[in-house]
Amino acid sequence: MKPPATFFKRFARLAGIVFVGLLLLGIAGWGVLALYYFDHESLALRTGLATAFALASLIAFVGFALPRWRWRVLAVYLVLFAALLSWWSSLAPSNDRDWQPDVAILPYAIIDGDRVTVHNIRNFVYRTETDFTPAYYDKTFDLRKLDGVDLIASYWMGPAIAHIFLSFDFQGGDHLAISIETRKERGEGYSTVKGFFRQYELYYVVADERDVIRLRTNYRKDPPEDVYVYRVNGSAEKGRRVFLQYIEEINALKDRPEWYNTLTTNCTTAIWMHTRINPGHPPLSWKVLASGYVPEYLYEIGRLDSSLPFAALQRRAHVNTRAQAADKAADFSRQIRAGLPGAQLSASP
Incomplete structure (x- = not known):
């Protein structure tokens, strides 16, 4: 029978992995939608950017499932997401549009x-x-x-x-x-x-x-x-x-x-x-x-x-x-x- 300390350590590690996995899933969903609805760009460009981010998210999920690549893939993906956040945050509301x-x-x-x-x-x-x-x-x-x-x-x-x-x-x-x-x-x-x-x-x-x-x-x-x-x-x-x-x-x-x-x-x-x-x-x-x-x-x-x-x-x-x-x-x-x-x-x- 395994000592309690070892059991709780493994449980905490598994819970951490599950939490990060759910976080990645949330980031992927938000990122795809944010790019698909991005500002006033053309539908073709927005669809292409959303598809590219979806593929990057899929690669990140696969890499995260491999212990050897897990943290390097996670770091690269988070840098990509930070760039998306910076870009998205730069969108500014306006009073000068062709309003209804x-x-x-x-x-x-x-x-x-x-x-x-x-x-x-x-x-x-x-x-x-x-x-x-x-x-x-x-x-x-x-x-x-x-x-x-x-x-x-x-x-x-x-x-x-x-x-x-x-x-x-x-x-x-x-x-x-x-x-x-x-x-x-x-x-x-x-x-x-x-x-x-x-x-x-x-x-x-x-x-x-x-x-x-x-x-x-x-x-x-x-x-x-x-x-x-x-x-x-x-x-x-x-x-x-x-x-x-x-x-x-x-x-x-x-x-x-x-x-x-x-x-x-x-x-x-x-x-x-x-x-x-x-x-x-x-x-x-x-x-x-x-x-x-x-x-x-x-x-x-x-x-x-x-x-x-x-x-x-x-x-x-x-x-x-x-x-x-x-x-x-x-x-x-x-x-x-x-x-x-x-x-x-x-x-x-």
């Missing part, structure tokens, strides 16, 4: 005490999802009149995935919706996988609700989307802090573009990051990453109306029928909220 019309204009704001003048608020005239006349306006909002913050969830592929964004409600019936999205170039589509590899710039859609909500309820048909509006519980002070966090990021993106990332900088994780400005912000949860469950998560931690079971609240929050009836009405925001539970932000911090 719906994200071509960057919003920005000027802050003067409690008054925030937002420029380039999107309010397109839609005939279909893809046939529209671009239109923008500027508006000044008084932070002292912020009455509420609504969370909007739009579903199109089952309960686990939703696009989440916020709308800020000001006295007098003014609403400003801000949706965190990808800034796509003309002819470019969205891909969850591409979103991991610096393919899209980050974009904040600052819009009238007749644009960003009505687009989803009235014009998107393939696939159709179901939209829900929930009033978030909280104080006016916390709402103002989150609003100003959004404005600061919007202004920063105008001067310093950033990359969108499917996992770390998407519509829900970015919202969660903005809420961290407030003490007692919602803890990070897997339901933040599985975006469709964000409303349920907020209900569970007391951030949504709790006078109804969540299923009943969700049914009331569904606004498609009301939005389709309101359509181009000037009081679109008021009509879609008819019968919705919720309250104004409290005065307490």
